[in-house]
Amino acid sequence: MNILMTGGTGFVGTALASRFLQEGHTVTILVRPMGESGRRFTGISYLQGDPNQKGLWQEVLKDQDTIVNLAGASIFSRWTDEYKRILRESRINTTRNIVEGLVSSPEKKITLFSTSAVGYYGFHGDEALDESSPPGSDFLAHLAVDWEAEAQKAADKGVRVVITRFGIVLGEKGGALGQMVPLFQRFVGGAVGSGQQWFSWIHMQDLVEAFVFLLKHQKITGAVNLCAPGPVKNLDLAKSLGRVLQRPSFMPAPGFMIKLVLGEFGSVILKGQRVIPRRLLESGFTFQYPDIDSALKNILLR
Numbered sequence: 001m002n003i004l005m006t007g008g009t010g011f012v013g014t015a016l017a018s019r020f021l022q023e024g025h026t027v028t029i030l031v032r033p034m035g036e037s038g039r040r041f042t043g044i045s046y047l048q049g050d051p052n053q054k055g056l057w058q059e060v061l062k063d064q065d066t067i068v069n070l071a072g073a074s075i076f077s078r079w080t081d082e083y084k085r086i087l088r089e090s091r092i093n094t095t096r097n098i099v100e101g102l103v104s105s106p107e108k109k110i111t112l113f114s115t116s117a118v119g120y121y122g123f124h125g126d127e128a129l130d131e132s133s134p135p136g137s138d139f140l141a142h143l144a145v146d147w148e149a150e151a152q153k154a155a156d157k158g159v160r161v162v163i164t165r166f167g168i169v170l171g172e173k174g175g176a177l178g179q180m181v182p183l184f185q186r187f188v189g190g191a192v193g194s195g196q197q198w199f200s201w202i203h204m205q206d207l208v209e210a211f212v213f214l215l216k217h218q219k220i221t222g223a224v225n226l227c228a229p230g231p232v233k234n235l236d237l238a239k240s241l242g243r244v245l246q247r248p249s250f251m252p253a254p255g256f257m258i259k260l261v262l263g264e265f266g267s268v269i270l271k272g273q274r275v276i277p278r279r280l281l282e283s284g285f286t287f288q289y290p291d292i293d294s295a296l297k298n299i300l301l302r
Contacts, residue, residue, distance in 0.1 A: 004067050007070030008027075008031075012169055012204070019211070052090060058100065062103045069098055092147060120165055123273060164214075165225045168202070191249070198232070198274035199233065202226055203295040229287060244300050244301065
């Protein structure tokens with residue numbers, strides 16, 4: 001199967017591309033001209049083009065069986081008005097350009113995996129949320145709604161569309177743990193704010209296996225939550241990290257400091273959401289790391 005990826009050289013993309021190669025697929029990663037020069041992996045083809053801009057790269061889409069759209073500026077930054085514009089354009093424009101270039105036919109059914117986030121649901125306290133839950137009303141939720149709507153337009157062309165709503169991805173050498181672990185190692189780790197907010201997460205290995213599962217189960221379309229079945233409160237996450245690293249976990253980061261540093265994005269960190277992967281579970285997917293302790297031990301004690 002021919003697979004083209006945007007955002008394929010990032011934290012998630014590199015792991016996913018490697019797993020696709022193991023499955024015997026042909027993988028092409030779209031990279032910006034003159035960019036990502038240090039990230040090249042054996043067995044993967046690289047196509048130059050900016051997914052945020054229309055270009056010749058769109059012509060290649062017709063030769064693909066699957067598109068995996070992971071592109072988008074990181075949300076882990078202070079959300080100024082300018083940065084919110086970047087967050088929006090990097091997602092909406094890229095997805096729109098991909099859909100524009102897609103051509104499907106009865107002889108060849110194309111699959112589009114388009115990333116979204118559990119931030120789609122907004123903030124609901126302790127309420128358990130699944131794919132049938134309505135969207136929230138904050139900036140990130142509105143962005144996710146518009147982002148997903150652009151991807152769903154591909155269905156009008158006969159394309160199979162799967163919206164993958166990511167929880168926080170936990171893995172080696174990057175992501176959320178790359179920011180959290182150093183604090184614990186310096187004995188200054190702890191909960192964020194009240195610690196009572198929910199943290200919906202997924203082990204990197206489960207994430208990539210979920211993509212392989214969805215690739216094989218062609219009848220699954222629409223939104224799918226990619227998060228572990230055992231979301232935890234932030235305080236419990238901190239305690240688990242402390243146990244695994246054998247470090248204290250009693251140094252909380254005050255909520256007002258989070259808001260001072262991150263601005264509006266601080267609310268996302270301080271509120272969170274409790275998300276359940278109902279569709280994956282009902283479809284028979286088995287999580288290798290369903291609880292936070294087993295996930296952290298696997299990642300951090302290798």
